[in-house]
Amino acid sequence: MKCQACGRQYDLSDATKVSSMMGGMVGMGLTVLLLFGRIVAAGHGSKGYIALASAVVLFGFGLGAVALARITLRLERKP
Numbered sequence: 505m506k507c508q509a510c511g512r513q514y515d516l517s518d519a520t521k522v523s524s525m526m527g528g529m530v531g532m533g534l535t536v537l538l539l540f541g542r543i544v545a546a547g548h549g550s551k552g553y554i555a556l557a558s559a560v561v562l563f564g565f566g567l568g569a570v571a572l573a574r575i576t577l578r579l580e581r582k583p
Contacts, residue, residue, distance in 0.1 A: 524573035531568020
């Protein structure tokens with residue numbers, strides 16, 4: 505990332521990257537645990553409902569990853 509004001513290059517800190525991955529895993533785990541089975545059961549195992557449940561799990565991963573990365577956002581200056 506490049507700062508518009510000073511022109512320096514920045515990157516996400518390692519702590520932000522790790523917490524983003526952990527947030528994604530937690531978000532995915534919760535959506536699988538709470539929603540995936542219910543959605544598939546409601547559709548009686550049809551392909552459409554399995555695809556919908558998979559999309560919900562991907563959304564949960566993305567939401568968890570972005571949320572935790574945003575909370576722990578730190579930038580480091582690149583050499």
